[in-house]
Amino acid sequence: MVFGSWLQAGEGAEWWSEETVAVVTGANRGIGLEVCRQLADKGLTVIMTARKPQEQLSSAAQQFLQEAAETGRKNVIFHTLDITQQQSVLDFVDWLKLTVGFADILVNHAAVDNSVIDWNLKEWNNVDQSTMLALLTWANGVSDKYESARGCLETNFYGTKRLTKALLPLLRPSSHKPRIVKRLIQIWTTLLRDEELRKQLCETASLTEEKIDEGLDMFLEDVKSEKGMDRWPIKYPTYSISKISLNAYTRLLALQLHDKACVNSVHPGYVRTDMNLGNGDLSPAEGAANLVRVALLPPGGPSGHNFLEGEDVEF
Numbered sequence: 001m002v003f004g005s006w007l008q009a010g011e012g013a014e015w016w017s018e019e020t021v022a023v024v025t026g027a028n029r030g031i032g033l034e035v036c037r038q039l040a041d042k043g044l045t046v047i048m049t050a051r052k053p054q055e056q057l058s059s060a061a062q063q064f065l066q067e068a069a070e071t072g073r074k075n076v077i078f079h080t081l082d083i084t085q086q087q088s089v090l091d092f093v094d095w096l097k098l099t100v101g102f103a104d105i106l107v108n109h110a111a112v113d114n115s116v117i118d119w120n121l122k123e124w125n126n127v128d129q130s131t132m133l134a135l136l137t138w139a140n141g142v143s144d145k146y147e148s149a150r151g152c153l154e155t156n157f158y159g160t161k162r163l164t165k166a167l168l169p170l171l172r173p174s175s176h177k178p179r180i181v182k183r184l185i186q187i188w189t190t191l192l193r194d195e196e197l198r199k200q201l202c203e204t205a206s207l208t209e210e211k212i213d214e215g216l217d218m219f220l221e222d223v224k225s226e227k228g229m230d231r232w233p234i235k236y237p238t239y240s241i242s243k244i245s246l247n248a249y250t251r252l253l254a255l256q257l258h259d260k261a262c263v264n265s266v267h268p269g270y271v272r273t274d275m276n277l278g279n280g281d282l283s284p285a286e287g288a289a290n291l292v293r294v295a296l297l298p299p300g301g302p303s304g305h306n307f308l309e310g311e312d313v314e315f
């Protein structure tokens, strides 16, 4: 289904207000910061979070908060949140419960890509950085070491899942279903080169949390032993498997929550952020707009779907 059809289905339904509370993770820079700006401009209350304390935020994030304060805007509130730290997540959820009491939208944006890139490979002579990033593979120029792979999975998959689970009790049951948006790269199932693994992680009907965890454990074992990597994604394997697993969890959670919440994945497009070393087709504001549109889909909107730059696509 084309994204526009969802919009048309509830056209004109600006269902949110300042009473609507959106939690955004990884908002220190790039797209996450822009998501906060756009949601605040639309009048929602934004809980902007980042792993650093407020005084250590990027100058852009500090400026955004300062401008909000100077213009008397009360709909932007900052709180520190490191999704890899259980205590940080618990502290955040306790604080939210005490001060605000609930959330309507969760935008899981925080992520890392810990791949180590060898920029000095001879074959990259005379290739521009953008082309090189598109061509790099496990076998050629990108190495995923065990510790950095574990760190990437800990943030992108386990951290996102940890926060999502901890926030579920605070997602407000209302006439408008709460929304959970997972900030994902769209990974086609074909990236998994092993048929069994593909079935394990991609067939929604037989998915379980244990199966997803098993897949990640197997992946880490293969990274550690440097054997068996030929069954995993050839490009940026750790980053890719973290997103494949998150896609799987998105579909599973959408099923588990059924009509209680909308849970969707979004690919914002190829965006010029630090993660891409500034390469990309879209500005962070354009990428953020693709995310915000899904977070604000009208009542009756989809759940368990995957959106790529405004289109509802296969996982």
Ligand SMILES: NC(=O)c1ccc[n+]([C@@H]2O[C@H](COP(=O)([O-])OP(=O)(O)OC[C@H]3O[C@@H](n4cnc5c(N)ncnc54)[C@H](OP(=O)(O)O)[C@@H]3O)[C@@H](O)[C@H]2O)c1
Binding pocket: 025, 026, 027, 028, 029, 030, 031, 032, 050, 051, 052, 081, 082, 083, 084, 109, 110, 111, 112, 155, 159, 183, 184, 185, 186, 267, 268, 269, 270, 271, 272, 273, 274, 275, 276, 280
């Ligand atoms: N850029 C693209 O073209 C593109 C395309 C598809 C999908 N994505 C997705 O977009 C997300 C990254 O966005 P980006 O491109 O804007 O990358 P980015 O500029 O690298 O931003 C990532 C953000 O995540 C934060 N973060 C990392 N670990 C965290 C943790 N443990 N707790 C809380 N926050 C943490 C970082 O915080 P610090 O600032 O403190 O480091 C940073 O603010 C990822 O989910 C990625 O898969 C990006």
